[in-house]
C-alpha cells in the first residue's frame with residue numbers, strides 16, 4: 402500500500418481512516434464490483450463513499466458498481482454512481498473534505514474530475530489504470546493524482562494498492578465469465 406499526502410494547506414484535521422478500515426471499505430467495493438459484473442450491469446469495478454469522523458471512524462454513505470451496460474450509460478462508472486447516490490442522499494452537490502472514495506481501480510480522468518467536482522479530498526484505490534488497460538479496457542492513461550492535484554482540493558490524500566491482489570482478481574474473473582471489454 403502506497404500513500405501520497407498533499408498536505409499543502411493543513412487546516413483540516415480530517416484524516417484517512419486506518420489501513421484496516423480502508424481495507425474493510427475496499428472489501429465492500431469488491432463485493433459490489435463482483436455482484437455488478439455477475440449481473441451483467443457493467444465492468445468489474447466497484448466503489449464506496451464513506452464519511453470520516455474526527456476519530457478516523459468511517460461511515461458508509463453510498464456504495465455501487467459500474468453500470469454502463471444496464472443503464473446504458475457510458476458515464477456510469479462506479480465512482481460516478483456512488484457520487485450521484487451520495488449527493489442525492491446528503492442533498493448537496495459538494496460533499497467535502499471529510500469524505501473518502503474507495504474504488505477497486507484508480508479513477509479514470511472522468512471520475513477523477515467528478516471527485517474534484519464533489520470536493521472529496523480522500524481517495525483509496527486498488528489496481529491502477531494501467532492494470533485495467535492491460536486487461537483490454539479502453540482507458541485513458543492519465544494518473545488520477547495528476548488530475549486531482551490540478552483541482553482545488555485541500556488536504557488531498559491518495560492511497561493506492563489497497564487489496565491490490567483481490568482487485569486484480571476481479572479482472573480475471575470478468576474474463577472468465579466472458580465480460581465485454583469497453
Ligand SMILES: [Zn+2]
Pocket residue numbers: 478479480508509510511512513
Ligand atoms: Zn471512471
